[in-house]
Amino acid sequence: MGAGERTPPRIIYAGTPDFAVPALEALVAAGYPIAAVYTQPDRPAGRGRRPRPSAVKTAALEHGLSVEQPERLDNADARARLAHHQPDVMIVAAYGLILPTSVLNIPTNGCVNIHASLLPRWRGAAPIQRAIEAGDPETGVCLMEMAAGLDTGPVIAARSTPISADDNAAQLHDRLAHLGAQLLLECLDDWLDGRRPAHPQPDHGVTYAARISADEAWIDWQRPALETVRRVRAFNAWPVARCAWGDARLRVWQAVALPADAAAAAPAPGTIVAVGADGIDVQTGEGLLRLQRVQAAGGRAQPVAEFLRGHPVHVGETLH
Structure with missing residues (x-):
């Protein structure tokens, strides 16, 4: 000792x-x-x-x-x-x-x-x-x-x-x-x-x-992707970043920021612009947020490639 x-x-x-x-x-x-x-x-x-x-x-x-x-x-x-x-x-x-x-x-x-x-x-x-x-x-x-x-x-x-x-x-x-x-x-x-x-x-x-509140976990799609990624990481494992997907709630456990195509017209923040095995790309106020690990209500956290097998997600849908 x-x-x-x-x-x-x-x-x-x-x-x-x-x-x-x-x-x-x-x-x-x-x-x-x-x-x-x-x-x-x-x-x-x-x-x-x-x-x-x-x-x-x-x-x-x-x-x-x-x-x-x-x-x-x-x-x-x-x-x-x-x-x-x-x-x-x-x-x-x-x-x-x-x-x-x-x-x-x-x-x-x-x-x-x-x-x-x-x-x-x-x-x-x-x-x-x-x-x-x-x-x-x-x-x-x-x-x-x-x-x-x-x-x-x-x-x-x-x-x-x-x-x-x-x-x-x-x-x-x-x-x-x-x-x-x-x-x-x-x-x-x-x-x-x-x-x-x-x-x-x-x-x-x-x-x-300041103490973390559950309300902070709601994703603000108007914010830059880099800022949102940090919040996704900060709120893993509680309260876990989340958004509304139609009438359901989607929890986001892992995500990365991607640069937006400067030559393309940006859709409204929250719009899904690409869906694939690597992730679900969502427009933010600045850049794209690629969702990599998500969880539907009543389900378990899954890599997006696995999630998509049981949950159809389409380009043009809007997350709130």
């Missing part, structure tokens, strides 16, 4: 979705004592709307760890329960609950957040999706000392990764989750021992990653 003669720190781990699992697994594998794992309460999911445990709860129980699931942390009972664990540090990754100052002050060494961006760019709830949507050439993860503001605390360490033209949010999510776990193991002991001080974030370059 690299801690020398120092007693290993008692850790409270707080996280909820898949993104938070690799760091928890890494801490367990490295032998750190986990006093308790905090995660959000089980939520209804699936067609039956039955309560489903979070990914972090499932992982914690597999390792025999104690699990706490308070609805909130801003009350005396929740704070007393957390303090009872006598944590040296609280590690937080996509927990989803606000930690008031009274909670941040409970661990002896404070709280450390694994955040999926290169702060101060993309503070907030959806840094992975917003980085892709904006066309950023790179992103990364930060270890940050948590403060009262929204992702405003000093940064302990950062690690970057390029965003390729093919990366979607699901792929980038998984890469950053493992990058964050690696960075945590590399830096935690040095930070606890004072060998790696945290540095305040600069005042310039601050951007905010």
